[in-house]
Amino acid sequence: MRLNFTIRDCTDSNRPKVHDYVAMLRRILTQYPHAEFVFQFAPDGILSFYGEFLPDIKGIAAEMCWCVIDCDTDGYIQTGTACHTMIGVEITCRQTRTGW
Numbered sequence: 001m002r003l004n005f006t007i008r009d010c011t012d013s014n015r016p017k018v019h020d021y022v023a024m025l026r027r028i029l030t031q032y033p034h035a036e037f038v039f040q041f042a043p044d045g046i047l048s049f050y051g052e053f054l055p056d057i058k059g060i061a062a063e064m065c066w067c068v069i070d071c072d073t074d075g076y077i078q079t080g081t082a083c084h085t086m087i088g089v090e091i092t093c094r095q096t097r098t099g100w
Contacts, residue, residue: 001036001095001096001097003026003030003093003094003095004093004094004095005022005025005092006091006092007022007089007091008089008090009043009088014089017086018086018091021085021091022093024064025039025093028060028063028064029060029095032053032054034053035051035053035054035095036051036052036053036095036097037049037050037051037052037054037093037094037095038050038051038093038096039051039092039094040091040092041084041086041089041091041092041093042090043088044087045083045084045086045087046081046084047066047082047083047084048080048081049080049081049082050077050079051078051079052077052078053076054078057071057078057080061082064084065085066083066085067082067083068081068082069081069082069083
């Protein structure tokens, strides 16, 4: 599995901040090579996530300065929403074997 990022609405003015944010996210998430997950960062500041075999999302949220709104764990699958700090940029981060 490979960690992939899709970035939209990145401008010259916010490019360094976006690249630093993605680098920090990559550094955290590469610690979990067997986890499958999708993080969708909306431009309005809402983050939706879905993941299998991730650690407790609170640790990742604390390091990334996210505010978890809702999180549900069903067995080994976590789904939820949070607020993120990368306002105005749409980022999709995924590491999956399947197409979800």
